[in-house]
Amino acid sequence: MSGHIARAGIVGTAQSRYRTHRPDVHYAELVQQTAFDVLADAGMTIDDIDAIVFAMAPTDFVGITDVDKWAIGAIGGAGKPFMRVQLGGATGVAAAQAGYFHAASGEFDNVLVIGADKVAETPDGQHVLSLMFDPFYERESGLNTITMAALHAEMHMRKYGTTTEHLDQVAIRAWRRAQRNPHAHLSGILEPADLAVSPLIATPLRRYDVCPRSTGAAGVIISSERAIARDQRDAAWVTGVGAIANSVFIGDRTGADADLNYADWGELRLAADQAYAQAGITDPASQLDVVEIYAPFTICEVSGVEALGLCAPGEGGPALARGDFDTGAAVEVNPSGGTLCANPIAVTGLVRVCDAAAQLLNRAGDMQKARAQRAVATAVGGTFQFQSVMVMDRQPQED
């Protein structure tokens, strides 16, 4: 697929502050507050919303099966079309894409895409994540979300020479940038010495290579071209959407017979190729200003910048360690600090969309990159088997 896609744009964004636990609100109240905030950001009331897409990943953290149904009343969903999107970690971008399709089709003028995760309701979070593996082949094989990332990291390091020092710099720089992000769960000044003594989890990943589990909510409002023109709103126009799925088995992504190799994020490259073709992006390193990559592990920021074409394969580690994509660079990667500094799993992809769109709406506060014109948000899910990409632009594409 290539060429222009139908026009719709993001006209409002909102995020909660992310932290481990939010005992002050229950799930429906958590998402409700962000519904108020995103309506305020867009200058709308709930009556302006024509449809709702709810972003919610597996609900075992929250402990209430398909908890989206509990939130409907609280977010003004009564009497409106409603659907939930679930794509593991990629849920947030997938939901934003569904919201885009709703609006771009002309079926709905203003679509609220919203969700929340409340991960600290159970202390058994790692067990919840291990249940994503099938019971016959992989659940007893030692795989979990961290060990599967460690295997990817070991492959990337062997293939390209990526080092622990590169990964340390990814964490240090992410935490430092997150100091400008009022929503971040983790931020601060890390020193290489802190990382050197931090606990090893699974080689080569240590504590700071791994994202936190966060509680919080995020939302965007996506409007049709017609509604944006009628109401004279600023918009971050959606100019490209791409998505790729692959087999759950990471072992299928090895060897000479494999289409894609687990050492790389080839799924993200393919999803980005789709979105770039639609958005007219042929040289991402010169055409993009802000990229929000869903990188739940330091190694994923490396694989991510490579897959998105911001540097050559194997160059991601050295480039990130040098600060080539840090604050003030031509392309800023994760100016928010990214997923290493907050991971409210069900909405982490939507956070990426919020942070990217806010840059184009000039509402990114201390994170704002001056004159940002074009931004990308990505999300990854499952066994790194889902990759979803959204390209946004300050201007709608010319006809």
Next chain:
Amino acid sequence: MSEIPQDTIVLPEDRHLHYDFASGYITAHFLRNLGEGRILGTRAGANGRVYVPPRAYCERTFEPAEEWVEVGPGGTVEAATIVTAKFLGHPDPPFVIGMVRLDGAGTAITNYIELSDEQLADLDTARDVVAPGTRVKVQFKQERQGRVTDFHYVLDNG
């Protein structure tokens, strides 16, 4: 709302859900053979790719993958990681897991790689010992249950 006390109530709940996972014929055949000390894959007709775990159909061509073939016992490490943190439901650390492509297979299957305490004593050394490309072989338990835990990998020192 500001007039109500600013404290909350926590409702605890413990769950126990029992499941009886039905394997289907393909996986049952694989697991029964595992219990007999054999690892089987299925070969796709058109491109010859051997799937381990077995699939009834080639996931690329959608054609039947009807031919059962035994793979291993030797194999090659595609990637391995040494796990040093305790996870619920996993062995006590340190332990090694590896994606291993068994001889004759087109895909890799993940399982534990057994190293000695001496080999695990220094993690940098251990990483090299199980680096991608390392040759390993399947070792079956004496008492087998027809589960993937019936086997693990050991270094193939020739």
